[in-house]
Each structure stands twice: as C-alpha cells, then as structure tokens.
Amino acid sequence: MYSSTSFKIQIANLCLELCGYNDEDSACLQDLKRIFKHHEVDGDTTAIHRIVVCAFKQFEITPEATLRWVAPCLGVAGILPFRRWRLLANIFSPNKERPKYSGTCDVRCYKDSLRQVNYFIPENSQWRIKHVANEHVTYVFFDGLIDMSDGLPSMLINVLGNLYGCYLIFASCVAVDGQALLFTGDSGIGKTTLCMELMKQGATYIGDDLVLVYLDGEQAMVGSLLFPIKYYANNIYSHKKKSDIVSQLPQRPPLNVPLKSVYHVQRAESANKESHLEPMQKDKMFEIMLKYTNKANTNADGRHFVDTLSYICGSVPCYHLFYGKYDDITPSFFADHDQR
Numbered sequence: 001m002y003s004s005t006s007f008k009i010q011i012a013n014l015c016l017e018l019c020g021y022n023d024e025d026s027a028c029l030q031d032l033k034r035i036f037k038h039h040e041v042d043g044d045t046t047a048i049h050r051i052v053v054c055a056f057k058q059f060e061i062t063p064e065a066t067l068r069w070v071a072p073c074l075g076v077a078g079i080l081p082f083r084r085w086r087l088l089a090n091i092f093s094p095n096k097e098r099p100k101y102s103g104t105c106d107v108r109c110y111k112d113s114l115r116q117v118n119y120f121i122p123e124n125s126q127w128r129i130k131h132v133a134n135e136h137v138t139y140v141f142f143d144g145l146i147d148m149s150d151g152l153p154s155m156l157i158n159v160l161g162n163l164y165g166c167y168l169i170f171a172s173c174v175a176v177d178g179q180a181l182l183f184t185g186d187s188g189i190g191k192t193t194l195c196m197e198l199m200k201q202g203a204t205y206i207g208d209d210l211v212l213v214y215l216d217g218e219q220a221m222v223g224s225l226l227f228p229i230k231y232y233a234n235n236i237y238s239h240k241k242k243s244d245i246v247s248q249l250p251q252r253p254p255l256n257v258p259l260k261s262v263y264h265v266q267r268a269e270s271a272n273k274e275s276h277l278e279p280m281q282k283d284k285m286f287e288i289m290l291k292y293t294n295k296a297n298t299n300a301d302g303r304h305f306v307d308t309l310s311y312i313c314g315s316v317p318c319y320h321l322f323y324g325k326y327d328d329i330t331p332s333f334f335a336d337h338d339q340r
Contacts, residue, residue, distance in 0.1 A: 005029055008047055009039040011157055012166050012212045012223025012256050017047035021054040021139075028053045028140075031148040038226035038246045039255065049136050049160055056128075056143040120159060127152050129159055154210060157225065166214040166223060167305055170292040173206035173222050174198050176331045180206055180222040180257045182213075183321070184292050185265035190323050192231050194265065197329050205229075205245060205253050213259070213312055220259040220312040226252070261317040261334070264288050268324030275328050278320040285318035286310055 005026045006019035018036075020029050032053070033040070120129040127148070130139040138160060142148065158168050172183045172191035176198070183191045192208050199205055209230055212223030228242040246253065262285055268275060289309055323329070 007033050008041050008043060008045055009036045010041045010045070010255050011039060011161065011225070012214060012221070013216065014049065014160065014164055014166065015041060015045050015047050016049050016051055016160065018051045018053065021052055024055070025053045028142055028148060032153070035149050035153050035227070038252055048164070049138065051156065051160075052137060052139050054139050054141050056141050118159075120155065129155065131159060131163075153227070154225075157212070161212055161214075161223075162305070164214075165304060165308065166212045167293065167308065168210055168212055169289060170209060171211050172208050173211045173224070174203040175206055175254065175257045176203050176260075176334065178254075178257060179260035181260060181334055182211070182222060182262045183265050184262065184288055189265050189267065191265055192229060194323060194329060196229075196231075198331060201330055203331055204257075205249065206257060208245075213309070215308055215311065216256075218315070220315050221256050222259050223256045224253055226255075259312065259316050261319065262289070262313070263319050263321040265321050265323055268322040270324065273322075273324040275324045275333070276322050277334075278322070280318040280320050282313050282318060286313040289313060 003020040003023045003025065005023065006017055007029070008015060008017045010016075018029060018032055020026055117133070118129075118131040120131070127140060127142040130141065131137075132139070138156070140152070140156070142152075154168065157166075161168060170184070170187075172195045173180050174195045175181070181198075181203075183194060185191050195203070195205070195208065205226075206222060206224040207226070210225050210227070212225065214221050214223060226246045229245045230242055263277070264280060264285065286309060289312075293309075
C-alpha cells in the first residue's frame with residue numbers, strides 16, 4: 001500500500017509520480033521534492049512512471065540475479081566493455097580511432113531476467129534502485145542518513161530516462177528564440193560562464209552541467225534539468241559553488257525545447273582573442289558527445305542510444321566554438337553564423 005504523500009514532476013517529456021511506501025517515508029519525499037521543485041506539475045497530470053521511496057531494510061537481491069553491467073560503457077549496456085564497440089561498428093570504420101572515455105564506474109547493475117527486475121547499487125551503499133520493468137515502477141531504497149541530493153536525482157533520471165529514450169549528457173544549454181544551443185566541453189572550460197553571458201542578453205536557461213537529449217519523431221530535443229547551477233568562485237577550480245538560478249528567473253524555463261545546433265567549447269589562444277566558430281564534422285561531434293555521456297547510463301538499450309545520438313549529430317549543425325572575449329558572445333553571434 002502506497003502512502004497518501006506524493007507529488008508529480010515532469011522531466012523532459014516524462015511525467016513521474018514520486019510517493020512513499022508508507023507515511024514514514026515522507027521525510028525522504030520532502031527531500032526529493034526540494035531537489036525537483038522546479039519540475040513539479042499539477043497533481044491531475046497523468047504519470048508515465050511511478051517512483052516509490054522505501055526503507056533501506058526492504059531491499060534485497062534475489063538469488064537469481066546475475067551481474068549484467070560492468071565498466072563505464074558510454075550508456076551501452078553489456079557484459080564486457082568490448083561489446084560496446086560492436087554496437088558502433090556500423091558508424092566507425094575498423095581503422096578509425098575509437099572515442100576515449102576517462103570516467104570511472106561507481107554503480108553496479110544486477111539483472112533478474114526471470115522477474116524482469118534491474119537492481120542499481122552504488123558502491124557507497126547510500127541508496128539503491130530496484131526497477132520492475134513490467135510494472136512501470138521504480139523503488140528507491142534509502143538509509144535516510146545522507147542528503148538525497150548526493151547523486152540520487154541524476155541516477156534516477158539516468159535509469160528512468162533511458163527506459164523512455166532520453167539520455168543524459170554532460171553539457172550546458174540555453175534557448176534563443178525557442179531553440180536550444182547545446183554546449184559540450186571539458187569540466188571548467190567555461191560552459192557555465194558562456195551560458196550566463198547569453199542569459200544576461202535574453203537567452204533562456206535550460207540546464208547547466210547535465211541535460212537530456214532525445215527524439216520527438218524526427219526532431220532532436222533537449223530536456224532541461226533545473227538543478228542548481230555550478231560555478232567556480234574567484235575562478236578557482238576547487239572553490240565550486242551552487243546557485244539556484246531558476247528561483248531568480250521571472251518564470252520557469254521550458255522543460256523541453258527543439259535543438260538548433262551543438263557546439264564543442266574550447267578556449268581560444270588567449271582570453272583577449274575574438275571568439276569564433278568553425279564547422280565540425282558530424283562523426284567527430286558524435287565521438288565527443290559519446291565522451292560526455294553521463295557514466296551512469298547503465299540501463300540504456302545500447303543500439304537505440306547509439307542510433308539516437310548519431311541521428312542528433314547528423315540532423316543539426318555542429319561547430320567548434322573557440323571561446324575568447326566575453327563581449328563578443330551574443331545570441332546574434334550564433335544566429336548569424338547559422339544563416340551563412
């Protein structure tokens with residue numbers, strides 16, 4: 001019996017209902033409600049999927065469960081790491097260098113194929129996720145001792161988004177005239193600063209650090225994660241701060257927008273040099289987006305994930321963005337280039 005305490009959120013095009021297993025779980029629900037507050041929707045909205053928060057002691061792995069996923073496979077589920085390359089064989093030629101991925105794996109996944117159940121278990125054992133495929137229900141088992149913002153929200157979105165064709169990538173994004181500009185690049189390269197500069201000039205905030213990409217028919221889309229924006233105080237990498245920028249906006253940003261173009265952000269030769277764009281080959285951007293795929297994409301259908309990312313890179317303009325002076329980065333800077 002689920003408790004009467006519940007709320008609904010919308011992530012991209014997914015409506016999820018979060019509820020407790022009993023009233024004792026209400027504190028955990030309130031914690032999640034705080035994290036997802038900008039995604040909350042009307043209670044009358046029909047939910048696609050249900051998330052149930054349970055006491056940690058209720059979790060168990062059945063004897064039939066077997067190890068299903070090991071190593072960071074770029075969102076491609078498989079038994080051994082090398083299997084991911086079979087899925088890419090139709091995109092990369094045998095002589096072409098494979099994309100690099102430097103992330104580390106901090107989640108183990110077990111699959112009980114008999115009961116159609118997936119288990120996601122972080123190494124730190126702060127919380128665990130049990131997904132029952134044939135019930136459209138995901139159970140979250142939590143010990144209640146640590147803030148639920150510590151990795152759980154993004155892992156939930158990974159697990160559930162992948163079930164419905166939405167994939168998390170490390171990127172920042174703003175919308176200009178209702179279309180998304182997506183910026184990939186190494187951590188600390190300036191993606192957040194770039195988006196903040198564009199927002200000062202009227203661009204709409206979509207996401208910082210993590211966003212969802214998916215397809216709506218033949219249209220590539222970006223789903224926003226309205227979590228606090230991360231920045232570095234005094235430009236010192238170790239001084240990472242968070243700010244709930246969405247609370248400071250006059251209205252909630254859109255939760256999904258059509259993707260206009262993708263940019264790989266790199267620093268110009270000097271901070272005083274003019275910023276400029278150079279076209280990028282589609283397959284090169286595909287490799288880069290694979291590199292910046294969130295490492296927790298453990299439940300993705302591998303072939304669909306690869307096909308989706310390949311389609312997105314092939315359907316929109318892709319560019320190198322060499323980022324120099326701040327004052328030459330404007331919304332028209334990107335619009336003018338696409339019109340050439």
